Amino acid sequence: MASVLEQPEGVTAGLVPDPMLPMPYRIQRVRQETDDTFTLELHPEDSARGLSFEPGQFNMLYVFGVGEVPISISSDPDDAPLIQHTTRVVGVVTKAMRRLKHGDTMGIRGPFGSHWPVQEAAGRDVVIVAGGIGLAPLRPALYRLMAEREKYRKIVLLYGTRTPEDMLYRHELEQWRGKFDLEIQVTVDRAASSWRGNVGVVTTMIPRAPFDPSNTVAMVCGPEVMMRFTVMELLKRGVVAERTYLSIERNMKCGIGFCGHCQYGPTFICKDGPVFAFHRVAAILGKSEI
């Protein structure tokens, strides 16, 4: 796993960076994805100090004078040091972030946390189940899987959103569907009669999705309730808990397991997560006391 404490290949060696020190990144592009989500494309002001990351890791994004928020990296790991973050406007910081423009600067700390088991999935079927904006943290895994397509058996993406208008990366999904040997099934919770695709929650696609459960690695990301029901369906289908991974979000602050804000039972999400094998969190997932 890459981290701020390791010098990635091609990056000038020097002092070990302080993980609490944001690095200045310049915004190259702001893309409106849906009504309430957008993607920032960022490049380090000092190209030699760019970060490398693994799919599933997150950064702390700092809007100067406003605050810092944890957001998963959503770009192709091979494009680093250029990185992308897709987020929804939900609070003060993301609202301020949405107002940033091309050429503006923001601070980035990271990458932090665990990553999707992309290498470990070699030789197996891979089923990716995404809900809503949960597709963003899975997108780097999809890039990596497709860059080494021959290493994997079937790759299936099951993607659920609220309405057709809420679909992320629509153009890219269409391209991928045509270009790669990739099964993509999209469903929405509700739609006008003009919508020609599936309607229903994403969990309903699992029983008939084309993968071999006995030899599958599953990666799941979305709202927590969606992940809980998705995991239940995957287990019912026969995917083993040890090969079922999910990305959990909590109140990440420091990113390095010092402050304790993101404590989740015996773990810290920022350090031990956000990606967990299901069996590690099965006993505490969905518990209101945790």
Place this chain on the structure above:
Amino acid sequence: MIHTLEPILREHPFFHGMEDRHIQLIAGCSMNVRFEAGQVLFHEGDPADHFYLVREGLVSVQVMIPHDGLTTVQTVGAGEVLGWSWLFPPYRWHFDARAQPPTHALAFDGKCLRAKCEEDHDLGYEIYKRFMQIVTGRLEATRLQLLDMYGKRA
């Protein structure tokens, strides 16, 4: 030579594991059907005298909402079951159903099957057990839809 639908029924996930004698009874109430793109399978309020196993294609379950128009609340695809209103009085459809692309399905005569279930309670138990799984699955999915998981509150 008359071909029965028994081999097709045996292969369908809905009938997996069912005894041959029950498959034979059910096949007697079934027929192959095909719907053109956009064709209506049934309308809300119509007598619910069939249910369908979709073999190929996609069927939209829709409801007319004043000011919003026809809204799709669910789609039923290959390998899935459409309709359970034939099982319970007053045997009327509660939604519209429309084929999206051309759709192939097996249609089952509800009245015929209900009569056979009355005569053979073992068959009835098998049928109701399998439909209960469908109904509970749909209930769970509907609850998740109601949660509006991907909305602003999520």
